[in-house]
Amino acid sequence: MIIKNGRVIDPASGRDAIADVWIEDGLIRGVGQNFSGDDAFDATGMIVAPGFIDMHVHLREPGFEHAETIESGSRAAAAGGFTSICPMPNTSPVNDNATVTSYIVEKARRHAIVNVWPIGAITKGSAGEELASIGSMKQAGAVAISDDGRPVMNARVMRRAMESARSFGVPVINHCEDLHLSAGGDMHEGFESVRLGLRGIPGCSEDVMVARDILLAEVTGAQYHVAHISSRHSVEMVAFAKARGLNVSAEATPHHFALADTDMAPYDSNFKMKPPLRSHCDVDAVAAGVVSGAVDAIATDHAPHPGSEKMQEFEKCPFGILGLETAIGIALEYLVHPGKIGVRKMVELFTTGPARILGLDRGTLSPGAIADLTIFSMDREWTYDVNKSFSKSRNSPFDGRTFKGGPVATVVSGRVVWQA
Amino acid sequence: MPEGLLGTEHLSREDAQAILDRARDFQPRRDPASRKLDILRGRMVVNLFFEASTRTRTSFEIAAKRLGADTISITAQASSVSKGESLVDTLNTLAAMRPDAIVMRHAASGAPHFLQRHLDTPIINAGDGTHEHPTQALLDARTILDRGASLEGLRVAIIGDIAHSRVARSDVYLFSKFGANVILCGPASLLPKELENIAPRVSLTTDLDEAITDADVIMMLRVQFERQHETPFPADEYFRFYGLRLEHLKLARPHAIVMHPGPINRGREISSEVADSQRSVILNQVENGIAVRMAVLERVLS
Numbered sequence: 001m002i003i004k005n006g007r008v009i010d011p012a013s014g015r016d017a018i019a020d021v022w023i024e025d026g027l028i029r030g031v032g033q034n035f036s037g038d039d040a041f042d043a044t045g046m047i048v049a050p051g052f053i054d055m056h057v058h059l060r061e062p063g064f065e066h067a068e069t070i071e072s073g074s075r076a077a078a079a080g081g082f083t084s085i086c087p088m089p090n091t092s093p094v095n096d097n098a099t100v101t102s103y104i105v106e107k108a109r110r111h112a113i114v115n116v117w118p119i120g121a122i123t124k125g126s127a128g129e130e131l132a133s134i135g136s137m138k139q140a141g142a143v144a145i146s147d148d149g150r151p152v153m154n155a156r157v158m159r160r161a162m163e164s165a166r167s168f169g170v171p172v173i174n175h176c177e178d179l180h181l182s183a184g185g186d187m188h189e190g191f192e193s194v195r196l197g198l199r200g201i202p203g204c205s206e207d208v209m210v211a212r213d214i215l216l217a218e219v220t221g222a223q224y225h226v227a228h229i230s231s232r233h234s235v236e237m238v239a240f241a242k243a244r245g246l247n248v249s250a251e252a253t254p255h256h257f258a259l260a261d262t263d264m265a266p267y268d269s270n271f272k273m274k275p276p277l278r279s280h281c282d283v284d285a286v287a288a289g290v291v292s293g294a295v296d297a298i299a300t301d302h303a304p305h306p307g308s309e310k311m312q313e314f315e316k317c318p319f320g321i322l323g324l325e326t327a328i329g330i331a332l333e334y335l336v337h338p339g340k341i342g343v344r345k346m347v348e349l350f351t352t353g354p355a356r357i358l359g360l361d362r363g364t365l366s367p368g369a370i371a372d373l374t375i376f377s378m379d380r381e382w383t384y385d386v387n388k389s390f391s392k393s394r395n396s397p398f399d400g401r402t403f404k405g406g407p408v409a410t411v412v413s414g415r416v417v418w419q420a
Numbered sequence: 421m422p423e424g425l426l427g428t429e430h431l432s433r434e435d436a437q438a439i440l441d442r443a444r445d446f447q448p449r450r451d452p453a454s455r456k457l458d459i460l461r462g463r464m465v466v467n468l469f470f471e472a473s474t475r476t477r478t479s480f481e482i483a484a485k486r487l488g489a490d491t492i493s494i495t496a497q498a499s500s501v502s503k504g505e506s507l508v509d510t511l512n513t514l515a516a517m518r519p520d521a522i523v524m525r526h527a528a529s530g531a532p533h534f535l536q537r538h539l540d541t542p543i544i545n546a547g548d549g550t551h552e553h554p555t556q557a558l559l560d561a562r563t564i565l566d567r568g569a570s571l572e573g574l575r576v577a578i579i580g581d582i583a584h585s586r587v588a589r590s591d592v593y594l595f596s597k598f599g600a601n602v603i604l605c606g607p608a609s610l611l612p613k614e615l616e617n618i619a620p621r622v623s624l625t626t627d628l629d630e631a632i633t634d635a636d637v638i639m640m641l642r643v644q645f646e647r648q649h650e651t652p653f654p655a656d657e658y659f660r661f662y663g664l665r666l667e668h669l670k671l672a673r674p675h676a677i678v679m680h681p682g683p684i685n686r687g688r689e690i691s692s693e694v695a696d697s698q699r700s701v702i703l704n705q706v707e708n709g710i711a712v713r714m715a716v717l718e719r720v721l722s
Contacts, residue, residue: 190614191614191617191618193614194583194612194614194615194618195429195589195614195618196529196530196551197529197530197548197549197550197551197552197586197589198529198530198549198550198551199550266530266533267529267530267531267533267534268534308506311506311508312506312507312508313507313526313528313530313531313534314528314529314530314531314534315528315529315549316528
């Protein structure tokens, strides 16, 4: 297959030029001018990039297949321009041993239309007490460990986890939230929570955990990654850790650099997630962190929940929103179009950024690389209709939003798995 | 969009004034016999109380009956909620029986707001979680106005668990609209600093004496230690630092009144002597509750 005439952006090689991409046997054969072949995809006016990687999703399988499956989640990923996704381990059973990891890998091999790289649990049952089988999970295909959603509260356990992860060469990803400080909270603590009479999740509940983990990362020498960073001080501390030369990285979700607590429709649970939508000041800081390099990757924290769970009193609704299908549109609208970053930087945040953190052999268009590609438009207008989502769930605050630019086609191992 | 009454935050001063004026017609001193009227004859009001309440539910029920409406009261324990039905389904089922209004009390903030988006029947909020309790604010305003011409420039001290109080929020919005200066007072853990910006002319203090000094109105709130998820203030010394006692009243203006939305906890936030003193208008508040709710029901249903 030849992808003709697109603007090829390949951060790994520094290439940014109009070119053709020649794909054969699922591999990149070359990037150059005037390739020809029977099977051509006209990418004129579009960006052709290495396949986008979402290092933070929830696929709900095994255990919660009514909300999402590995297959449905992979289809939503493809429709969002992602060729690789990393499901968090908070399934039922929890992915805390090699058997569950292998189950996910095998299920994905048979049913997923994109690459699925599972993330294993830090502790057994993500209960925060006893370390999970980290080495065995890595051998079975896990690319990182995290107790996402149920952060390890015991600092001693976290220290041991980091030491173990370092031995096995896997990054530790933490959902940073001091559960005592955030207990009972439903939205960001601030003027809006006070006005609405909802219990708050203070920014400091994230900050104290980020601070603790950075100190532990220094003690242990572990590779440490902050999931869905959302507060001003956390961004500052990650920048500080990097300046000290620690192996620390961070991801930001599209909603955390796009929406503030004031954007929430009153008591609409499609705006309820953890960390919560924070103040304008925090939103600006997350975007600034993306610009400065404190933030290494954009990840969606795609978190499907069925309508029956989201159609309740706000305080009863579970946390989380869909993210896969709107990520590129939001990144363009809130980062690229306003001129905060260039499109090349955006491609890095979706490709080389996560690939480097997770040690994946993806994110490049070098000859011989596996042909995962994301083709997207910078200017094609489209409207997100959540009822047409490939996800099994419908919980998105971006339903009905019109975006300028978005995914056009997704290629995994040389095969077009989705096309607009 | 049906016009119910979800809060005082978005209630205009004119609408509030109209309700307060009309409520005067329903006060016992205007109508000592409390005759039954037929203003709402043939109309049906459903009182849906998902949270225990005696005074508010009874007050709404009497208000509706005195206007001639038919009322049905449902409490959560008796409803299908205990059978696992969701809030939306419960409300949709009730709405299909075509009541003219639903009066609703719920422990979750925003529950009526969430439901109103899915329902055509107007909802009157009888208290949602720690958010709003608009008819309480209206009856409080009516009670203050019974003793003065206007709220303009009055110094109103609201004291207690401000953070978890729906009465405080509704009072602040309403009193501020009418030009009152509102002083919110409580221990720092129950007094979110963001409240200062919730409405014009609002100030905060953790010092009881400062709050009461020169006050025209002293509104005491119940401290619900049992409902909090933690202990934000040592219960055993609450009364010592935030309980209203007779000696405090000397700091207030000579004509100052003491209010309380009830139920009162004697010896916790208010001393018995104050509660039973000449300054206390707590029972007038209860009387005005019926009058104000009649005015609200009439307005929503007509």
